[in-house]
Amino acid sequence: MTAVLEAHGLGRRYRRRWALSDCTLKIPAGQVVGLVGPNGAGKTTLLHLAVGLLQPTAGTIEVLGDRPAASPAQLARVGFVAQDTPTYSGLTVADHLRLGAHLNPGWDARTASDRIERLGLDPRQRAGKLSGGQRAQLALTLALAKKPGLLILDEPVASLDPLARREFLQSLMEAVVDQGLSVVLSSHLVADLERACDYLIVLIDSRVQISGEVDHLLGTHHLLTGPRRDPARLPEGQQVISASHTDRQTTLTVRSEGPIHDPAWVVSKIGLEDLVLAYMSRTVGAERRPALEVQR
């Protein structure tokens, strides 16, 4: 399995704050990868490092076997749709396509014009007059028509209404199937990624919490419900991700490679959203503990 993106100890610091630290990651080819995490977790920093808009402060990153933005050829292999899908507001839709044609040697003019036509965009319209959804589609068209091997999208649907959001993701998935692309897609909403992604990376507090194929993650995480008991007394190989208690009942999110046979627990399947939330609540808890000690 070849990696489209490989990072070792990757970190990026802004003045004194680390936006991303000690990130070691290997993203396999041919997948639609969801990068999920709360706002400010470092998703944009990671993606900007991957397309070469940022230089790492620590560690290394390789995308498609080369340093990001190392050469025009490397740039040509990676498509990028930035957050808020920037376009030149004074330029028309047709101007944007000419821009793409002039700046990308591998430009596929047919794909671009077909997509614009299918989307019903007026080529003479200025990009500044487009709706958010149309602008996102234009930015996606630019990124797809340069025929990249890897497409990276930074919160492409965050500012779209639910309908535009569904249409955007749908047209993205069609293109992925057509062109056989690898995709990395970030979002702070799991629901956006649930239908689209088959690989998930959870990034919280500038660190990668877990990454893996969605099916594998769902198969190795379990939601346990049972009478109240101490979660520390679980058998070897069962790692508690999050725990919540009422007076009589304990609910655990547990990671375990093997099946769970303890009859005291009711084992149920976990959804992707609950899984991500479990990791988020874990880091929040880790932050709170020292604060309590200070108060004492």
Add this chain to the structure above:
Amino acid sequence: MIWLTWRQFRAQTVAAASLLALLAIAFAVTGPQLAHLYDTTVATCHTQHDCPIAINAFQSEDSFLQSLVRLVMLAAPALIGIFWGAPLIAHELEAGTQRLAWTQSVTRLRWLAVKLGLAGLASMAAAGLLSLMVTWWSGPFDRIGAGRMDPSIFSERGIVPVGYAAFAFALGVTAGLLIRRTVPAMAVTLAVFAAVVSGFALRVRFHLLPPVRLVSALNMSWVTQTGIGGPAGPNSLLVSITPNVPGAWISSSQVTTAAGSTSLGPPPPTCGANSTYSACTAAIGRMHLRQVIIYQPGSRFWALQWYETAIYLALALALAGFCVWWVRRRVS
């Protein structure tokens, strides 16, 4: 990349080209008449001994166009810095479109090089064309007095406007890159450019070449004022002169004694309250006073122009180099 630069720069180029064309028409209409008027009045005034009148009359010709030219030449480099330089990168950073531009199959170094190169050359070409037209049109005016060596005229003729335009443009780009917002970058560009250019004209330009120091016997026909209250005290002699060195930029002119002292001593007895002006000046003429004039002769016009232009071009190149370094290392 050239296409994109042209597409983004099109409106500004068209605006500048139309302004230049309008000015060219105005010059073409009035220029030949001015030259003819100069040849028939000022150039021949010596024969009729009415030069001050002829010069005065000539200098008030086309006064509206003259003031417009002054204004345009003063403002053009600053406008280039403000409207072409400052938005070049600041506008991209403000709108976030550099994230689109820098992820096409063109390295950001090339992106910057093409933008800086094309827009910078356009700035210099526009300023050069403007200066060429103005230098031609103002030719007759510049043959009067200090002419084109006059500090305020010097910076509006010849090739220095090209240097100013390049510097203003690079300054605007740098300000936009560092401040990342268009309007504040425009303001900073204007302030820094005005400070540098006026500081240079006042303090540096005269010393680009070692000035000529002329020491000679006092030329009585240059004396414009005599009296008491000279530098030596309230009762000492004061003689001031206005040297007539055609086409020269005179920075100072002094009257000294034969020994070189600036205190001329008491006035001669014939310069009392009852004496005539001519008797007094005749007495001063017999004192063997000397004059010390420090100036840049008009023949050095082009040498000074080249030096000043080279300095501004070097400044512009240094700023452009800084922009390249900053874009490669620091910006995202």
